[in-house]
Amino acid sequence: MLPCPWAYVHLGKPHHIHARTPSKAAPWSKTGGLGDVIGSLPIALAERGHRVMVVIPRYDDYEDTLDTGVKVELLGHSTIAYFHKRHKGVDFVFVDHPSYKRPAGLYADAKGPYGDNQFRFTLLCLAACEAPLNLPLESAEGGSKTVYGQDITFLANDWHGSLVPVYLAGKYRPHGVYMNARSILAIHNLRHQGVFPPHTFHELGLPDNWYGAVEWQYPPHQRQGSYAEEGRSMNHLKAGITTADRLLTVSPGYSTEITTFLGGWGLEGLLASRASVLSGIVNGIDEDEWNPETDPHLPTNYSAADFKAGKAANKAALQQELGLPVDPDVPLLAFIGRLDFQKGADLVLQVAPWLMSQKVQLVCLGTGTPDLEAGLRWLEATYPQQARGWVGFNVAMSHKMTAAADILLMPSRFEPCGLNQLYAMRYGTVDRAVR
Missing domain, CATH: 3.40.50.2000 (Glycogen Phosphorylase B;)
Structure with a gap:
């Protein structure tokens, strides 16, 4: 509706x-x-x-x-x-x-x-x-x-x-x-x-x-x-x-x-x-679909009681699945969203060289304008040991990234509400927005 x-x-x-x-x-x-x-x-x-x-x-x-x-x-x-x-x-x-x-x-x-x-x-x-x-x-x-x-x-x-x-x-x-x-x-x-x-x-x-x-x-x-x-x-x-x-x-x-x-x-x-x-009226989320305790897309389910171990297991699984070095100590950043001006996908690409110098891993998932889709491909090709750019939308991958990431990037220039932030909080993932 x-x-x-x-x-x-x-x-x-x-x-x-x-x-x-x-x-x-x-x-x-x-x-x-x-x-x-x-x-x-x-x-x-x-x-x-x-x-x-x-x-x-x-x-x-x-x-x-x-x-x-x-x-x-x-x-x-x-x-x-x-x-x-x-x-x-x-x-x-x-x-x-x-x-x-x-x-x-x-x-x-x-x-x-x-x-x-x-x-x-x-x-x-x-x-x-x-x-x-x-x-x-x-x-x-x-x-x-x-x-x-x-x-x-x-x-x-x-x-x-x-x-x-x-x-x-x-x-x-x-x-x-x-x-x-x-x-x-x-x-x-x-x-x-x-x-x-x-x-x-x-x-x-x-x-x-x-x-x-x-x-x-x-x-x-x-x-x-x-x-x-x-x-x-x-x-x-x-x-x-x-x-x-x-x-x-x-x-x-x-x-x-x-x-x-x-x-x-x-x-x-x-x-x-x-x-x-x-x-x-603030948007809400489907708590049955977005539930780390029962989410069928996650390699390891977890709750608030064991969230540290659960997050670590999902992080290692995603790193392995995407061919990134499996390292629990490297901060894993994620961007999930439409690739357009409003969502700030271009800002992620602009700061990518600096981010990579900070020894982090960055995983992006989205579809949108051709230039920004090309930007995701450039990101992965330029930093194969640190970055992955998934052009397209994949429900299972969005759940895995939300569970595995240490930080969810929300660089939107404006955001009417934002469901991804709510998903991140549900999964124990810190979200970072721009001001």
Whole structure:
């Protein structure tokens, strides 16, 4: 339920939550913290008695999902199909369309963001709106099949899901649909706003009088390139912020930061005007998945009682697995995250020569921009006895690194909350951030 899309919560007696995420959900698709949240929060809500649906793209032909046989035509020309998997009391619904099958990456390839991303996530938002109306699912294990219906709460996440509250207000309610539904927009990273040329408004399937909801004038200092030179654009996140009933961020501090010039990325004025419905809730972690006592990915499980021995055993195992000298006295540093400017991966590479002179070992795991991926390969090639750069994302390796490392590096230039720090504390690993 979350990151990029929504959750539906029934406002009546039992609560029904339809969570839809346009981007990702662990374990099926994941590139970072958003996928973790989508994979764990809905389950926690279901355990509290809510009926929860998560809607995400079918990025691959997942073998454990079943075709529901339900197809819906959207935008007048695109037919989507729904696949389903009930997992830990949650209805995970996968939207099937050819535009989602991109082996190079979920949002982008080496050349940059996909040119049809607006279409892909517009389709996802509409599919999320249609799912509660058209998709009969079991209300409990072995129960009769019913649709979720209209009295629900949508939880949308980031720009990818921001059109959900807009569609509720501009497309459905004028026809008497979703009159009692409510919408919540969760902002995980304000930097990514879903900005597109204004002439593509007709691709959204909204009435003409709703152009103002998505219209955006760039601040002068942010204008660069083509349509942005005049400051005119469409901004999906701005539209969601304007129309959602409630706004959430992933920490109280970030909810304040985004209303300031330094943290608002041009939307600080709009967010400040909606401060009465803006809240910050600290991210949480899945304590079953991230538990050093039971973690199946670790060579040696451990608890607070034997954490020193457990950490040492996992450190030695990781050093051996990665071909580094096995030395308990050498500080082992780790970086796990997206390779981009915000996460500060370039800062790690800049200080790498100095770090290597301090006789430490450094292990990095992540995927992102081509130049930073090349930087990880350079790091390993230049310091083969001290460094490893793993380009890609590997769940098992992220767990092993968190358990084995003495220090987790968090060089983010800004961080809305940060799940990796929480994982590190859970595993007895010191995290170091920048100021």
